[in-house]
Amino acid sequence: MTEQYVLDLQDVDGTQVAVVGGKGAHLGGLSRIEGIRVPGGFCVTTDAFRRIIAEAPLIDDRLDRLSRLNPDDREAIRTLSAEIRRTIEEIAIPGDLAAAITRALSLLGDQAAYAVRSSATAEDLPTASFAGQQDTYLNVMGPTEILQHVSRCWASLFTERAVTYRQRNGIDHRTVHMAVVVQRMVFPHASGILFTADPVTGNRKVATVDAGFGLGEALVSGLVNPDVFKVRDGEVVEKAIAAKQRAVHALPAGGTQEVAIESQRQGQPALTDAQAVRLVQLGRRIEAHFGRPQDIEWCLVDDGFQIVQSRPITTLFPIPEADDRENHVYVSVGHGQMMTDPMKPLGFSMWQLTAMVPMQEAGGRLFVDVTRRLASPASRAGLLEAMGKGDPLIRHALETVLDRDGFVPSLPDASPGGRPAGGAPAPIDTDPALVTGLIERSQASVADLERDIRTKTGPELFDFLLEAFEEHKRVLSDPLSIQAIMAGMEATWWLNDKLQEWLGEKNAADTLTLSAPDNITSEMGLALLDVADVIRPQPEVVAFLQGVDGDDFLDELAKLAGGTEARDAIEAYLDRYGMR
DSSP states (O other): OOOEEEHHHHHGOTTOOHHHHHHHHHHHHHTTTOOOOOOOEEEEOOOHHHHHHHHOOOOOHHHHHTTTTTTTOOHHHHHHHHHHHHHHHHHHHHHHHHHHHHHHHHHOOSEEEEEEEEOOOOOOOOBBBTSSSSEEEEEESSSSHHHHHHHHHHHHGOOHHHHHHHHHTTOGGGOEEEEEEEEEEEEEOOEEEEEOTTTTOOOOOOOEEEEEEOTHHHTTSSSSSOOOEEEETEEEEEOOOOOOOEEEEEEETTEEEEOOHHHHTSSOOOOOOOHHHHHHHHHHHHHHHHTTTEEEEEEEEEEEEEEEEEOTTSSSOOOOOOOSSSOOEEHHHHHHHTTSSSOOHHHHHHHHHHHOOOOETTTTTEEOOOHHHSSSSHHHHHHHHHHHHHHHHHHHHHHHHSSTTSSSSOOSSSSSSSTTTTTTOOOOOOTHHHHHHHHHHHHHHHHHHHHHTOHHHHHHHHHHHHHHHHHHHHHHHHHHHHHHHHHHHHHHHHHHHHHHEEEEEETTTHHHHSSSOHHHHHHHHHHHHHHHHHHOOOHHHHHHHOOOOOHHHHHHHHTSTTHHHOOOOOOOHHHTTOOO
């Protein structure tokens, strides 16, 4: 395959991360969006980086040593990464590669000023943030200087910070390559960062603009506090203008310097409200192109905005997809079940197929949309009471959302006929035999399922399971079942309240229900104690299980004293109750 060392930004798109790195791929994508101005430039591809690395035979040995270092051994990482950077910078760029870079420069103007920017293949990705870990050089002038700074960008793949980040995240140093973006320098009146979602609250409808005078390095480095504009629905809804005492400006002969801002200008806004709104409109166009909220670096030049970088905002928790632009309030299913970790796909698929209400997935977790129930005052009260009984903190969170003016619109309680929506609940029969009958019906349904499932294999088994899920929901949605379940929950809540009032004991009814028959959760817990009773007298088994790492530990148990009995007890438990 012919190696390609240079690509014009206009010829790059988002599919070419492996060739031009994350920054280069995003800039190429940006340059294709109608109405978005991106400074012209080109990418020195990862083919060039691999060519340079091949020129240094000692690199392999040093990368091996680097991969074996503890991420906390900062001194060793600092020393070895500095050796690698020095080695890369000292490699002479081969003639044909240097010629390809200088040819691209001559097409743009080889006496102009440029920004020379690192673009690693593991940078600006949706799943990880490598921002600031490699180097960028501004206002670089002349082919010789640009070639030297391209080498420095290659070497910056091995800054101490970048190496440590990869070590901590289990990323093999050899799998990450460095491209370099060379762009025409812009000399802005103001610059800064646009977040198309509020990075503090996560609100996707509020964009935040950070702005300062001069080059953006003053903000990125923390040299000054920015002006902050919050924009929603085409208007500035909040702003704070900072006293900007310093800025970073380009020098005529190359490079940059900090300069003091004259006192009368320090408190002036870097942008007008109209400019902030116009910038956010451009940001929304960029967000739509990439399909997710963006962290965008911008420059204001002669009242026109130029975009010099855009990356995904990786700190936002994902939200369920909705087919409208309305506000939604979601309650986490997993947190209600004390399962805060992400579920595996089979797990949340099972929940979605068997749940009585729609459940939506985001971030490996399931959520129920409670917006409509909160919007109606009648259903709102019931929801808040039920949530508060299960977890007072969730109720408090929902009330906090309701306190936000207009976030959840109110819907009328009454139906067109004046009767409360949904009608009055049907009266419940108080005969306890009804509960016995419901249990017997469920047991018969489970027995039929266990009998019939043994006859199914392959695709037929999946069809059978889908039918079984529908039967499960039909049984549970029987009004009599719901009434019995609610009666039990209401009785527990009433007992908890009264026993605390009478005896001063909290959650006494929850303790009492542990001994009720047919409580599968309690049975599982008691059965697990029986398993523990088998294991506890066997010290070798206890020690082994405390250090288990892997899924084949049951096979290993039989080799230990008392291990066969322990294995049999565990397997019997799993056969009865599954892996929950």
